[in-house]
Amino acid sequence: DDSWQIGDRLTVNLGLRFDHNDGSIPSWFVYDGWEKTSERVPGVDNIVDMNNFAPRLGLAFQLTSDHKTLLKASYGRYYDANHHDNWSYPGPAVSDYKISYYDEDIEDYVLFDTIPGEMGYTVDPKLKNPYADIFSLGLERELMPNLSVGATFIYKKEKDLIGWEDRGATYEQVSLVSPDNGQTYTVFNQTSALGSNEYWITNPSRYGHTYKALIFSFSKRYSNNWQLYASLTWSRAEGINILSNLTHSGASFALANSGDFGKDPNDYTNAGGPLDHDRTWIFKLQASYSFPWEILASMNYLYQTGVPIPSFTRVYPDQGLRQLLAEPRGPDRYKPWNLLDFRLQKTFTIYKSLKLDAMIDVFNLLNSATVTDNRSQDLWALAYNEPSFIFYPRRIQIGLKLRF
Known part of the structure; x- marks a missing residue:
């Protein structure tokens, strides 16, 4: 550098x-319960x-x-960092799958077959490391001392994301009607025998992200007892990744912790478009003012568009039940966020450099009750679109800080 x-x-x-x-x-070592044995994996x-x-x-x-x-x-x-969960699953130590059936004559389960846990899984020897190319272009102008405005454009392209790909089974396209919404979907129906699947941990060609953002900013640096920063962001995040069939953002990108998206080609139905964390508009405002007698008042305001709400439906090809995105993400979103936090602080000088700050914080001053998650996004579920989480209500926090 x-x-x-x-x-x-x-x-x-x-x-x-x-x-x-x-x-x-x-x-x-292989363990028998909590006891280590002499056998090794x-x-x-x-x-x-x-x-x-x-x-x-x-x-x-x-x-x-x-x-x-x-x-x-x-x-x-x-x-990206080298996450071992992206390539260490299932590994040589994974347990075998045991298939049993219930025998009514003996009123007990009988072992039918055992399938090695690692069977059908292959790590691509040409596995690539995911990466992002990020471009930015910005213009900033000082209007007067301590006061400036700016505009920045950001473009981010992520490639070689890691995910599942089935390279063993064969499929044909058929039209099936979902019992949940009565819509007809083009579905991949498996024509090869069940068990012919070969799941590869690889860099699926359909995976990838793009992020575009335009940010306008206004900055008043601290002078004359006050400061202020404001920004308005328009953004668009879209693509396909291992989380494309999940219902909310915040899950892990590590392959072993992110389900089985991509193992069946039907997972890609309606999976493109806005990502689960896409927010079209974000507005931020931060300000503070120093009053006489060492009293400080500050506030922080956040407005942002809600993230997309997906909906899932069911179809029944020959390989069994498959859950599809009923429609592309984007048209349905959670309500926008409106959050205002406020702080009032008084500083007491005890002795020379020894000071005591007494502060009171009010979080969610407007008592916003915006829904941020639902109990279920499955069209057939009784709890479909029922709220499961809202913002914490207005709350007050009192604090003391000793500085020396």
């Missing part, structure tokens, strides 16, 4: 990062081996001779 000053207006930053990631599963070496170069470029250019108009641009490639 290095920086060059070219003239009195242009600054250029160049950087190049190299990452090497490899992964193996070590041999380990074999290890697996060199499951992944990744070498990545990540370039970085940034520049800042003063457009005017008064050095009050700044143009900023940057590009960078950023690789």
